[in-house]
Amino acid sequence: MEQILDSTQSVPAHRGYAGFWLRFAAAIIDTIFLWIFQFILIMFLYGSFTNYFQSAMDPQHVFSAKYWTMILVSFFVGIGYFVGMECSAKQGTFGKSMVGIKVTNYSGEKISFLKSLGRYLSKIPSALIFAIGFIMAGFTEKKQALHDMMASTLVVKK
Numbered sequence: 280m281e282q283i284l285d286s287t288q289s290v291p292a293h294r295g296y297a298g299f300w301l302r303f304a305a306a307i308i309d310t311i312f313l314w315i316f317q318f319i320l321i322m323f324l325y326g327s328f329t330n331y332f333q334s335a336m337d338p339q340h341v342f343s344a345k346y347w348t349m350i351l352v353s354f355f356v357g358i359g360y361f362v363g364m365e366c367s368a369k370q371g372t373f374g375k376s377m378v379g380i381k382v383t384n385y386s387g388e389k390i391s392f393l394k395s396l397g398r399y400l401s402k403i404p405s406a407l408i409f410a411i412g413f414i415m416a417g418f419t420e421k422k423q424a425l426h427d428m429m430a431s432t433l434v435v436k437k
Contacts, residue, residue, distance in 0.1 A: 294436035297380040299417030302424070302434060308374030313360065317353060324349055358399060366395035379437045387435070394430055401426035 324345050325331040334340050364372045370381035370389050382398070384390050390398070405412025405425040412425030421433055 296422035297378075297416075297434040297436055298422045299414065301378050301380055301436070302413075302416055302422075305372065305374035305378045305380060308377055309360075309372050312373055313357065316356060317349075320349060320352060358396070361399050362392065362395045365398065366390050366392045375434070380434055381437055383433050383435055385431060385433065387433075390430075390432055394432065398426055398430035398432055401429040404429075 321328065321331050325334060334343065334345070340346055361372060365375075365382045366389065368389065369376055370383065375381060382390055382395070384394065402412075405415075408425075414424075416422050416424040416427070416434075419428075423433065427433060
């Protein structure tokens with residue numbers, strides 16, 4: 280069972296907490312990776328970007344099965360990518376791995392699937408309040424964003 284320490288206790292040795300700019304760089308890499316996937320998805324569902332944009336201009340587009348299929352697939356791909364990668368042995372997405380950071384619990388161990396899912400879903404309030412929840416990582420003692428605090432996780436340098 281995963282031991283959870285309160286936020287006042289120390290974390291096992293690591294090279295330090297990952298601050299805002301490292302996390303931002305990882306997010307940019309992950310966004311590019313997911314855009315490539317969505318490009319492939321659009322090509323698969325619509326045949327080309329031209330067909331996609333022509334469909335998008337139609338007001339009835341939001342009622343189409345293709346539109347909702349793409350939305351649902353993108354949502355579940357995001358969950359699969361972020362949640363699956365962060366609770367795996369890698370402890371982070373491709374972007375996090377490329378910049379040398381990982382997600383841990385307060386004990387420095389890899390997080391469970393449910394904790395990873397909770398962390399992912401906790402990004403919604405972080406984004407809704409003008410991204411202040413993400414920006415908090417630059418100003419808190421342990422470089423935690425709002426979703427890290429809500430999920431009791433840390434992002435540390437490898």
